[in-house]
Amino acid sequence: MNYLEFSSDAFIAAFFLYCFGFIFYMIAIGGKKWSNRDPKAHVKRWSRIAFIVSILGLAAHLTFFFTRWYGSKQIPTSNMYEFMTFLGMSIMIAFVIIFAIYRTPLLGMFALPLTIIIVAYASVFPQEVQPLIPSLNSIWLKIHVTTAALGEAFFAVGFAAGLMYLLRVVDFKQTSQAAKRAQRWVEFTLYVLVVIIGFILTVFAFRGAGYEAQFLQEKVTIDNRGQESTTSETVMYTMPPIFKPYNSITQKMDSFLGMQEPLLETPSWMNGVNAGRKLNTVVWSIITGSLLYGIARLLLRKRLGAAIHPYMDGIDPEDLDEISYRAIAIGFPVFTLGALIFAMIWANIAWSRFWGWDPKEVWALITWLYYSAYLHLRLSRGWQGQRSAWLAVIGFVIVMFTLIGVNLIISGLHSYAGV
Amino acid sequence: MFQNTKCECGHQNHIGTVLCESCGKPLGEELLSDEPLEMRYDGVARRSQKANPNFIDKIWNFFSSVKIAVYLIIITLLASILGTIFRQENLLNEDPATYYEIQHGTIGKIYYMLGLSHTYESWWYTTLLVMIGTSLVVCSLDRVLPLYRALSKQQIRKHLRFILRQKVVYQAQISGDETKIVSALGEHLKKKRYRVHMDGTALLAEKNRFSRWGPYINHIGLILFLLAVLARSIPGFQMDMYVAVQQGQTVEIEGTSYYIKNEQFTVDYYTDDELPDALKGTARAKLYETKAVLYECTANCNNVTQEPVLKEVDRHDIVMNDPLIYEGLKAYQSGFDATPRLEAVKPVIINKETGEEYGPFELEIRNPKTSFEVGPYKLELHSQFMEFAIGENGEPTTLSREPNAPAYLFILSGPELKAGGEPYLYFPNQIDKLQFNQDALNRPIADRFEIKVNGMENVKLSGPTTYLNIRKDKALPYIWIGATISMIGLIMGFYWHHRRIWLRVDRGELSLGAHTNKNFYGMRSDVAWALGKAGIEVDPKSLDNGGNKT
Structure with a gap:
């Protein structure tokens, strides 16, 4: 068990090193305009420091991974916590590979926060080692999951470079119709990222406070023969219930800011597994995220995109465009191999068929189709630059939906990786 | 329209050429611009660029367009998303005709009526795949040949x-x-x-230069893959069935000359020491294992009257992720049922009027003897029902060959019984006896005689049943070859x-x-x-x- 404790410490170290790396990147870019220094030398010096700190973070992350593997005697990629931490690590690896090719350290400015968000998101899930269920007990768990995650990590770097490109080229001073639309969408993308941060903060704030509420939900199901049966089920909330489960009674509820009773009830048509709790979490994330966003707007007195845009000066947009495309082009074969071919080989061994139209399989195919369309479009005139950057951003949304959304919203054979 | 396609260097180009195949001088509209050149396919004319396309040329031209290919990809992508909105029919245990409406209301009903509940088996989805396949073939041929020609004779x-x-x-x-x-x-x-x-x-x-062939090699692999997938819908190309095998039993695999035996089935759970706190006390499976033996029938195979002659050909401990594989036939661990079932009972005959008890006699559930001598009484087995039910015509019938609700109709003869015997319907399972109301069915004989089991020591229960998924898939090798070729093409094209x-x-x-x-x-x-x-x-x-x- 000592190895497992050590590995948790390494994980925390990695997290903080990533955070420092990100702060140093911000100093590198933000400090350009400070007086008494040569901007070029400043950027070079600080981005170097930031890069070294990020590499140390990756080293700590790798330590976490291998000590956990050794301590638990199974590769740590078998539940959502382990998978998301692995994805974060893969993004760092992909970033280092792309860095080795292009030597643009400033890419870390976007790759790092992405890693930080994903690693923090991973920590939302239970962190214990869970012994493998028989269907996961295979060498292909190691091969399929790691390769697929690495491919997705390159898509993530493509997304980071794409977003950077947009922040670089979308001019927040222009007032033409097209410019305004681009501004709105860039701002919306940033807002979504803030909401995700809001979600993570909310989870940890209420977890820290030990908040709990408990409901007894009655579920009426009608079977084939039209017979009604009622089951009741206890639902635990770790965030104050803005929405309580549909058709439920409160058993126990900590008060929150004088709120003694749930405010609203989840509508009946949301009938997935734990629909009430998920809706409540989403609403809380939007509230916290919007608060954060509002505070940032008040402090900056302008839109986030408009605030970031000037700092992107001096970065060559065409390089960013190429990096984004290149990251995706490197990731595509890896993704094909890991998420489709290895997946099919394993499915053929474990589930007796190489393809079964399970939602996760379909979404991996959708991701693959999407990026093949992207790669074909890049061949045509007019699909480079901004359009291509948007495609990279949307592509990553699809990747994240495949990884998380499918588990949260659609159930299927991959549900063991769920929450 | 007349078009002069002769370059100033003297080379005669095909119609549609953007850059002279010999000296590279921009031709046509490209000549007027100062922008960097469009270098796709080295500016050669694609095969489809003809002066007077006929009908077949037009179809070829349609599929040769990358724009159409991208549209096809996007449409397939959107169609695939539709299929994941609600659960697909093949994953349902319920009746699809009612499931969608009950679960999702009107939207569910529409979903079902549109056929989206079996998106991936639908004719239009298959058509999309075929169209993508066609596009792959045509796009590749249209470009690879002229490109090959242009690259193999370049002017310095x-x-x-x-x-x-x-x-x-x-x-x-x-x-x-x-x-x-x-x-x-x-x-x-x-x-x-x-x-x-x-x-x-x-x-x-x-x-x-070889990296230029990467995309085409990738496309060849994808075409092979798609053909293999489409071939699987040809009858006989693949086999997919489930067999239930009780511990100790040997079962015929229908449609083959094989028999499979379950020597022992084990299910193991993690102990609390092995589980983290959050999972303690839950039954988390560690292992499902069927010790299986595969036999091939060598004689008397389709002969009802004689026992088949079996020869052991393979033996394997089937667990998840490790199926039995024998000459293209695979047996996968798929599920199990640990509920004990009756294997044999030892009932007695009771004369209710005198209180006398005769027996017991042994009744095997699956293969009962056809007559029994019990004391002064004689039982002739008239008929047996493995899963008893009353049919639509009011006659008893059986729903399956699995002993889910076994019942036996005996003709009982002996002292105090009519000459020629009287019928008696016997349910070994207590629960079936009550459900089907054995006594009412047997009246009037039920008032005088009873066949019943005295105590659990006279009941023999079977071991657990394992469910094996038996598969054969002739398309598999082509699937893997296609995937490998495609992967080689991707690596060639993207990493060089x-x-x-x-x-x-x-x-x-x-x-x-x-x-x-x-x-x-x-x-x-x-x-x-x-x-x-x-x-x-x-x-x-x-x-x-x-x-x-x-």
């Missing part, structure tokens, strides 16, 4: 406009021996693994890049142009490196001639 000295309208361009005055400088540059480029061809003061350096540098010196002016199909960053640094070695220092970025990069 290119037209000046061709060179200066590349995306990577360098031009400068040089002094000294022109041929020497050119050949020195060539030597440096060789160190970067370029193949260098010289023609006086003109040079062509090229590397990794075709780079070319053209150079010519005209009256002391050096003109250099370079092109790559991917990664202009690397292209520029190659050129800057070679120029640097030749004593011309340039910043790689300054070589950028603008325009869009692919």
